[in-house]
Amino acid sequence: MEKITLFHGTFEKNVTPTYGLGEEKHDYGKGFYLTEQIELAKEWAVCRPNVTNGWVHQYELDTSGLKILDFQGKDVLSWLAELMKHRDADDSRRYRVLSEKFIDKYGIDTKEYDVIKGWRANASYFYIAKEFVRDNIDIDILPELLSLGGLGIQYCIKSPLAYSKLREIKENLVTVEYEEFREKYNQRDISAREKMRELVNSDANKVTNVFSTLF
Template identity: 30%
Template sequence: MIQDINILYHGTGATFENPDLDNSREDVDFGVGFYTTQNKEMAKKWASFKRKSTINTYSFNRIGDLKIYTFKLDEEWLDFVTNNRLGIDSQKKYDKYDILIGPTAENKVFDTVNEYIKGTYTKKEAIQYINVVG
């Protein structure tokens, strides 16, 4: 589990002094939230989808007493992401956490989750494939 986070990046089309949930969508992998990454290249990629690319940088000395939950690429993660994409409120179980950390579904992983949602793959097949390409 992450104890100290030094720098987080938020790639978008606007500048945010502080996390802002007003523009967050419900139908994305982790639901409503302020998405950040420790990977600056990933933040650049997210920002590149916007008309104006902005990389917001946040520095922390330590997390302190924040409650953190970390997902693995497993059935729990797949259920959580699937429910969020379908607009099924699966957040309640995780409401007690201040920070959720987990893999993002991009490229083949993103496609695999979509195929699972369509019924092309069973949960077991999707997890196996995701762990190979993820």
């Protein structure tokens, strides 16, 4: 039996993880999202642009018997394909046509997995996805781009079995001060974007093996 500690940052004091809830347009679709890093959870708790304090809920997940898809161990194109299943990186007809082909070629069938683990595509990471589908980023620099963000790895609880193995440690509920952690969230994103733009505009970006050439 292997138990891991995870944190869920939110503006809600009372949370009940429930199978079938969540937004389909989140990174990995419907599910309950957590991270191993409490400091990131604090930032995510106040990432919405409204002046209110947040909360971090601590959980214990018993991973024994669970099938976990870890995108860090997969090709980065598989991760991008998963994002494309749930989020639109562009609103053009070109993107709609090519994204279907991209998902067919590089996507992973996630239905058999209980938990999905991978990067969190907030503002700066989604900047990568948008630039990639516009043919502005060579696939050779994608892994380095993802390492620059420092924006954390998230876990998405997907199956009834995984939900049944998730237990909140209610006595460890933490209040998050909006002003302090909203600023940290913003600064992390600004720093990530600056580093990413610098790499995208450097000679390392050959702009040869781009999105539209991968089919």
